[in-house]
Each structure stands twice: as structure tokens, then as C-alpha cells.
Amino acid sequence: MKVLVTGVTGYIGSHTAVELLAEGHDLIGIDDFSTSSPKVKHDIERVAGRPFTLLDLDLRNRCEVECLLASGEFDAIIHFAGRKFVGESVAEPMQYYERNLAASVSLAAAAQRHEISHVVFSSSCTVYGQPTQLPVTEETPIAPVSPYGRTKAMTETVLQDLCDATPSASVLALRYFNPIGAHPSALLGEVPSGPPNNLLPYIMQVAKRVRPFLNIYGGDYDTHDGTCIRDYIHVVDLARAHVLALDRAAETTGFEALNLGTGIGSSVLDVLEACEKATGRAIPHQIVDRRPGDAASMFADPSRAQQLLGWKAEANLPEMCLDHWNFERNLDVDALSA
Ligand SMILES: NC(=O)c1ccc[n+]([C@@H]2O[C@H](COP(=O)([O-])OP(=O)(O)OC[C@H]3O[C@@H](n4cnc5c(N)ncnc54)[C@H](O)[C@@H]3O)[C@@H](O)[C@H]2O)c1
CATH class of the missing domain: 3.40.50.720 (NAD(P)-binding Rossmann-like Domain)
Incomplete structure (x- = not known):
């Protein structure tokens, strides 16, 4: 086409x-x-x-x-x-x-x-x-x-x-x-313009020491570790x-x-741990107050996409974090710190 x-x-x-x-x-x-x-x-x-x-x-x-x-x-x-x-x-x-x-x-x-x-x-x-x-x-x-x-x-x-x-x-x-995540070639990925609004780019910039630590918004949600759950x-x-x-x-x-989506929910701390393994670096973080409007937990039932498209997400969280890191580690630090 x-x-x-x-x-x-x-x-x-x-x-x-x-x-x-x-x-x-x-x-x-x-x-x-x-x-x-x-x-x-x-x-x-x-x-x-x-x-x-x-x-x-x-x-x-x-x-x-x-x-x-x-x-x-x-x-x-x-x-x-x-x-x-x-x-x-x-x-x-x-x-x-x-x-x-x-x-x-x-x-x-x-x-x-x-x-x-x-x-x-x-x-x-x-x-x-x-x-x-x-x-x-x-x-x-x-x-x-x-x-x-x-x-x-x-x-x-x-x-x-x-x-x-x-x-x-x-x-x-x-x-x-x-x-x-990012393309496994590490040639394509997410390039945030200015301070990142999303979790993964932020964590990666902390891993690169572009930012000092990650704020985790809320540690007392009704989830397995108290932090918000999303479907990555x-x-x-x-x-x-x-x-x-x-x-x-x-x-x-x-x-x-x-x-x-994958149908699997991962908490902020789950993602943090996977990123620490992927990067081989500690990610300093602190739990702060909840942000208004954040749902405690959200994950998909992706079965309709599977049924109608014959599609299923394949990558797991460690693979996503590793690919994200392999792209991010080569990004210009000056461009990120804007
Ligand atoms: N990334 C996410 O987390 C996410 C989640 C759900 C939905 N989406 C949606 O998916 C789409 C793509 O997201 P993304 O993550 O690739 O974002 P992105 O910012 O990386 O890409 C959006 C692209 O659209 C271009 N653009 C914006 N306004 C334009 C305009 N008026 N004319 C021409 N180009 C314009 C930008 O320059 C950019 O290249 C967006 O519509 C977004 O709302 C993204």
C-alpha cells in the first residue's frame, strides 16, 4: 500500500x-x-x-x-x-x-x-x-x-x-x-525534549547521572508494593x-x-529493579506524595487485538528495559539536560 x-x-x-x-x-x-x-x-x-x-x-x-x-x-x-x-x-x-x-x-x-x-x-x-x-x-x-x-x-x-x-x-x-523500549539496533528510540514526563526516560537519565534521583509518586497504593501499576x-x-x-x-x-498492552501490570518498583539490572547501576529514588489523578493500577485485556489482528506482545519487562538502555546510553547528555 x-x-x-x-x-x-x-x-x-x-x-x-x-x-x-x-x-x-x-x-x-x-x-x-x-x-x-x-x-x-x-x-x-x-x-x-x-x-x-x-x-x-x-x-x-x-x-x-x-x-x-x-x-x-x-x-x-x-x-x-x-x-x-x-x-x-x-x-x-x-x-x-x-x-x-x-x-x-x-x-x-x-x-x-x-x-x-x-x-x-x-x-x-x-x-x-x-x-x-x-x-x-x-x-x-x-x-x-x-x-x-x-x-x-x-x-x-x-x-x-x-x-x-x-x-x-x-x-x-x-x-x-x-x-x-527501543529498537534492538539501538538506532531508534525515545528522545525526550526537555525533562522527561514518562517513567522510563526519567529512570534512564538518573542511571546516566543526568538527574540525581527519581521521585516515586505514592508508596501507599493498594498494590503489591504500594507503588502504581501500569502495563508496559x-x-x-x-x-x-x-x-x-x-x-x-x-x-x-x-x-x-x-x-x-501485554496484559501484565508492573509496579514502579518492579520497573526500577528491572532497570537497575539492565543498566548495572543503582537508581537513587525517593517516595513522595501521590500525584492527583493517578490511578493505582491499570493494565489491559489485549485479547481482542489477539483475536482480530493475530497479534500478541512478545517482549518482557527485562528485554524492554535493556533495549531502552542500549539506545539511551548513546544519547548526547547535553541534549538531555535541557
Ligand atoms: N508514547 C506514549 O506513551 C503514547 C501512549 C499513548 C498514545 N500515544 C500517542 O501516540 C502518538 C505518537 O506518540 P509518540 O510517543 O511517538 O510521540 P512523539 O512526540 O515522539 O511523536 C509525535 C510526532 O508528531 C509530530 N507532530 C506533533 N504535532 C504535529 C503537527 N501538528 N504536524 C506534524 N507533526 C506533528 C512530532 O514532531 C513528533 O515527531 C501520539 O499521538 C500520542 O498521543 C503515545
Whole structure:
């Protein structure tokens, strides 16, 4: 297929580009490089052994999006571009509504006008808010508690309406749990811009002595060691699911949402211990007060993705932490300390 990939030089986009190229798809990638670098193109091509086209384009620019889709003859779109941090979305909600929601609406409208029927969308487990029942299935009520989560839930609704009104359309909304890890080549991975908002990049920077210690928010949750539990999934497992989702989108019509996780919950202290083993270094840490809005425990029931895509996450926590470290250890310390 000829596939438009938005946010292609980002963390998940770059790993997915490698898998798509390996499967023989032709890619046109776009990015505005607001949280990534155009240099990632070279690394994607080095790992995949095939070239692709990369365009500098801000999805919020409706005219440019319209022109691209009018002339591109795309078979499908995989839509990653957007922002991803809950805390940042509370501080800057309009940026999230513009980048995540408004840009997605204009992309979907242009896709409909130019009869690009197949869309795979980066959604998130944040659409579930603080679920009261575990594991989280796709039937768990949608109840986001942050602007970020709301942009994902609203975009899903928009895409569902698009499918209802367009008999040929197929959309798969992939609700990621907590992607970590890096490509085993150590050429691709997550490069945080500024102080990391996510656990793994933060732990790795403590391991590198870029930051002095890790704050663990809450040690008195109702979990096996008192710290919060999440479902961590290797980014390459996640990337593989996109290729299968694209195949399914080409064979079906309508809207489907799928959880992408391992189904296994790991606590912050479990992750810390796995990272200490992976890095061979002690990770100084301290337990501080809980953060408002953090659910004690959240992990997926990924059985629908297994059933519909024939997909299952393969990597375990030690493998994820080791791959993450092998990428991170080579990153420039000055770039990280910003
Ligand atoms: N990484 C996670 O923990 C996680 C979890 C759930 C969902 N998601 C979603 O997955 C998607 C990809 O996440 P990621 O981890 O790769 O993030 P990322 O920040 O590494 O990648 C996002 C990419 O989109 C680009 N971008 C942002 N706004 C743009 C715009 N207006 N026009 C063009 N490009 C733009 C950025 O420059 C970046 O390259 C996002 O939509 C995110 O919300 C991520």
C-alpha cells in the first residue's frame, strides 16, 4: 500500500515506519519536527534498508494537508502526530485541542474528500480515565480525566462518525498502554525534549547521572508494593501491531477500537529493579506524595487485538528495559539536560 504516516519521526512513528518498510509498503512521512528531528529519517532508512519520502508539514495547516491528500493517491493513513503528556495538556489544553483534535478532524475530512478509506489512529488508554475494573477491556467506559485523554476520546468519536457516514471507510483506533523500549539496533528510540514526563526516560537519565534521583509518586497504593501499576509494552511490539491493523483496515469496514498492552501490570518498583539490572547501576529514588489523578493500577485485556489482528506482545519487562538502555546510553547528555 501507499501509506501516509503522520508524526513519522517520533518515537512510535519511527519504529512503525521500519516495520512498514520491511513489509514492502511505500511510505510518505510527514512531521513538523516539534518533538522530533528530521535526522531520524536516516536512522529509519538505515534500519529498514529502504528509503522513504519525508515532508516537513504541520498538520494544523489545512491547505497543505488538502494539497497533499489531493495529489498523493494514498491507500491508507497511519496517524501518530500529536502531543502525549497528561500534565502538559492540563497546563496547555488549547495546544492539545489544536494539535490532537482539530488537526485530526481536518485530516479526516480531507481523507473523506479524497476517498482514502483506511485509517489507523494512535489512541491511548487515557480514554478510560481511572477504571474501576481490571483488566481494562474495550467495553470499559470511556471516561477521560485530562484534556489529553479527552482529545483522544473525541478524535475516536469523530472517526466513528466518519465511518458511520462513509460505507467504504475503515478505522482502527489503537489504544496504547505504556510504550517503552527501543529498537534492538539501538538506532531508534525515545528522545525526550526537555525533562522527561514518562517513567522510563526519567529512570534512564538518573542511571546516566543526568538527574540525581527519581521521585516515586505514592508508596501507599493498594498494590503489591504500594507503588502504581501500569502495563508496559515494547515499542517494537506496538509497531508490529500497526502493520497488522493496516492489513485489517484494508479488509474490513467500520470503526474498531483495540487495546494494545501485554496484559501484565508492573509496579514502579518492579520497573526500577528491572532497570537497575539492565543498566548495572543503582537508581537513587525517593517516595513522595501521590500525584492527583493517578490511578493505582491499570493494565489491559489485549485479547481482542489477539483475536482480530493475530497479534500478541512478545517482549518482557527485562528485554524492554535493556533495549531502552542500549539506545539511551548513546544519547548526547547535553541534549538531555535541557
Ligand atoms: N508514547 C506514549 O506513551 C503514547 C501512549 C499513548 C498514545 N500515544 C500517542 O501516540 C502518538 C505518537 O506518540 P509518540 O510517543 O511517538 O510521540 P512523539 O512526540 O515522539 O511523536 C509525535 C510526532 O508528531 C509530530 N507532530 C506533533 N504535532 C504535529 C503537527 N501538528 N504536524 C506534524 N507533526 C506533528 C512530532 O514532531 C513528533 O515527531 C501520539 O499521538 C500520542 O498521543 C503515545
